[in-house]
Amino acid sequence: MLRPLYNPFALSVAQRSRSAAARRNSRKIPRTFDRAPAMKLAPLAALPLLLATGAASAADTPSTNAKVDAALPQITAWRRDLHQHPELSNHETRTAQLVAAELKKLGYDVRTGIAHTGVVGVLKGAKPGPKLAIRADMDALPVTEQTELPFASHATGEYLGKTVGVMHACGHDAHTAMLLGVATVLAQLKPALPGEVMLIFQPAEEGAAPGEEGGAPLMVKDGVFKDFKPDAVFGMHVRSAMPVGTVAVLPGGELASSDTFRIVIHGRQSHGAQPWAGIDPIVVGAEIVVDAQTIVSRQLDINKQPAVVTFGIFNGGQRFNIVPETAELHGTVRAFDEGMRAQALKSLRNIAEHIAAANGATITADIPLGDSNPVTYNDPALTARVRASLEQALGREHVIETARWTASEDFPYYGQALKTPSVYFFVGSTALGIDPATAPVNHSPKFLLDEGALAVGTKGMLQAALDFLGYKGG
Ligand SMILES: [Zn+2]
């Protein structure tokens, strides 16, 4: 059975029931979220009916919000189509074709084939103004869907030599659909729009397969900004841990940096009964693991930000009575401050080298291993502006300051590449009536996005973009 889902189109029912005075005062759609009835997901066939209901609420909302409402059936249809046809990282060909075709229809200058399947669309407003880039990610995950959605994915793909189920278990279908929604309204506003907008549809945010390049760093390397230097970059992500209707943002370090590392310890093999005849890489590895705990507990200034050093793999040895030749450690370092990140990585190398040397061993250290993400750092001044825009579009009570989160993103590569400020916010996606704390998380085969998030994310991002560009109305 389907879980109860929030229905974005049902808002107008609650809104129409309010007095005319309340209606005049209310320009913030999500205020009615707590009154929205829990409903089963409407099948696509019911969309026209719901659209008619949704259109009736337009008078209550800012004109740009109403334009999102008008585009919502199309945004929802895009999302469902993408959900049903998910594609793994670096294989987003169908998705890219859909995106490019829609952007062309809307009048954007379109470039394709960036970082394999990436698409960008540029819209020049009729008036001079700043330049803004907004990014959505397009890839799905090697996860076999376990929802009962009528448009659930039955797709399969090849991953690490195996046939796997493919699912939009991280909500990138919603991100792509919402950015197309933003594209739709911006195109309508073009005659009165200042500045220029680049919409970035990025492949492989979840990480390219081993041995492949991909994602934001490859977009940058492939020249996404060669003809367009944005003054700011915006991004957003749906999140199961927050209820639909809520958006969240944090100034400063919001998501952690992520650095994978590998340390190979080279000892000397000997009989386990005669360890003095060899150099034991397992003992050296154990000392490195223990001493590395002092990076966070004794070396980093945790008044600034927290950090994490985790060893996830410790491999070594074949037989109980053989001191092996080598041992391997793999792990991850997370930080919320680029300085602390650099210090943690340097300390880890220092500890590994010196402990190895003290025991007569040597190491080969890949610190980092090469698939890193920087800190997702929200420029504080720009975040304050974006937060005001989100409050304007969605109502102040629906915008919260999120806690920092040790997950990571490749989004910050864009801002870092140009030393341009960026802001990244979260859009709640768990249906009302379900505890977000226990709802299936992003990447779960049961991850279930409430489609009310589509209206919220599109309206929030649109308002943030319009305010940044200095749009004053048509
Ligand atoms: Zn993900």
Ligand SMILES: [Zn+2]
């Ligand atoms: Zn994601």
